[in-house]
Amino acid sequence: MDALSDRVIRMAGPPEHMVLGLERMRAAMQELGIPERLPMPVIMVGGTNGKGSTVACLEIFYRQAGYRVAAYTSPHIWAFNERLRLDGLPAPARAWADALDAIATLAGSIALTYFEITTLAAVKILCAAQVDLAILEVGLGGRLDAVNAFTPDCSIITTVDLDHQVWLGTDRLSIGREKAGIFRPDVPALYGDGENPCATVLESAAHKQVPLYILGRDFDFDVQTRRWQGFGQELPMPVPLWAVAAQWHNLALALAAVRVLQKKLPVPDAALSHWQLRAVLPGRAQELRPWGPNTPRLIVDVAHNPQAVEQLAGLLAGQKGRCHAIVAMLADKDIPGTLKNLLERVEVWHVLEITDTPRAARAAHLADCLRELGAERVEFGTNLQGVVQTLLSQLSADDMILCFGSFHLVNQLPRHWLEESSP
Template structure:
């Protein structure tokens, strides 16, 4: 079969068809194929990062700091925005089509009759590429949950849980405690577990104590605080670092950077102190309060898609100069859209709703989204079949010097990037 697959797109279409479900949690399948591939540890040291929000940003901080230290680093993240290659980075460079194809060939040859999901294929391919690259550090982002996610195949030297909030309830449970129990599954006995929020669910802490993991908690074991407009301080007992503010916008990014620092310092061989400031300043990540300009209008795009992320976006808006903001919102069908909208109820905003179909898994028409929001402040929003049309309408409504915030999913941001860049 692999002889007929000649391009990366061919392979991606093929692996998408190899399991009847897009999400099928469990480690038995992926572990069996990893064993057949002879996969070992993907790098000399491994950090696994899970959580509801902030995973991608924390990966970016860890990667940038480690590279500033001169380490050879691999980073695996998901989902991607525009190109699958974004998911696998080696020494700062996205994996090439040829590298990914060779990795998929290796997975295909080893799997036999084992059906793998799209994410499982990608995870095994990334781990194979990392092992070939002889890395100093692999940074692995959990896809969904933690305990049964394919990334949890790897025993991390340090695990990070950024935040725990309500999302993916069909798979992870209905509340923070049950979701926290799933995410805590990435912790390993007698290894550090970094917690990037002050109020982690009790299930996370109980699991850490039960297995002997060393829980390092923001606000208890390490701290972050602003010093002035240019600098902030990270500290723990007996040590502190003075750092530039992260280039990624939003106050929450200091929490993510603080967790990244704690994780790296918890390694058996951490980076030198000088690498932390250089790495924080160098970290970049598209789709996180990313600013773009078009015809005198300020567009800001963000992948935020759940209530916790919406609250952070609303907090960011409150910190901006006061003016009416046009909100372009397109969400997947399984998201709590009502709670997302409620996060902006006290702000001067105007809503523009858009559909996400076809092409987006779990996508929904704008009519379906508007129906779910009929009793919210977005009830009188403009409705548009797609994100591009909504962007154009929001730009007209904003006028020159106006602001448009675009958010709701990775699909929303990807469509926005394509549309805004096509008019440059």
């Protein structure tokens, strides 16, 4: 844990005493002089999966058009200051420290959560930086998430599926209702579940009189022709050529948001169809060969819920060679529902325990779940690097090492492997 993250933990109120709600955020914003309507346009990005990818695409489009862009995301992988990017780079640690100093004055009167403190600090930093656009990723849910204390100019819901059920509800309809809490009357919104839209998202949009644009109905991306279509327009899309179809959907959402906000933040077609900058997407369905061309492939994904791992299974389905999976997860996730999606593709499972959070699932529990699901070969590992080194001596260049299940596992891989190989 780095110093900034440790400081926020010490500043936050006891997590067991916290309940979801915006009262603390609004009280803190008033004390700090932070308005709900920020001085720059705001794109709010919520959903179960695909938020980080959508944010990264938005960053590319607007930065290529010459705008100064702030992108607030969570969680971080390696360092706390990754949570806010200013023009593609993590906000300086000094800026974070100064913002936390200002928020510390509230510690005695408002018991803020870790995420609330982080969100307030990030907004103070991006306001001081006088960016042209703020892209704010919703941390959990939507309606009662700290980010939702701010007023968006465009709202995006990527997908709705099961995750964080303890907080958001046990079924997709309940979760969709919470996600749709980021909608505002007369503020345009985009939704990415084109094939199976959640009824409560559609109902919320209609009730609030939200102009809602849906993937597959109002805009879409043709993977075969690599062309985006929507709002009576059509644009070619070049690299990055992501292997997972969901990433193309996220790209389509981002481009649709640009079109919706065209009058507020004009972006020329060239900034959309000719990419000069690189999207930073570490840990999202990345296929690497960090040990050289004649070594096994390493596939890395932070996927940790059923929908995300189902998409990952689609990527693996068409690949040859043996697949050894290294997995570690948090105990509050749907572990059986997540792991079952890879049973037919994984030959050997290597289970680990995450050591940097009390929320970690025990390796023995992961192993029991896999055996109950029908997995035949389950092995225990003591650490990620040790398992990887052992597999390197056993597997060929046609085989795969899959590392997935949590941000807390992926952060144990060397940072330069993932960042240098981002599309």
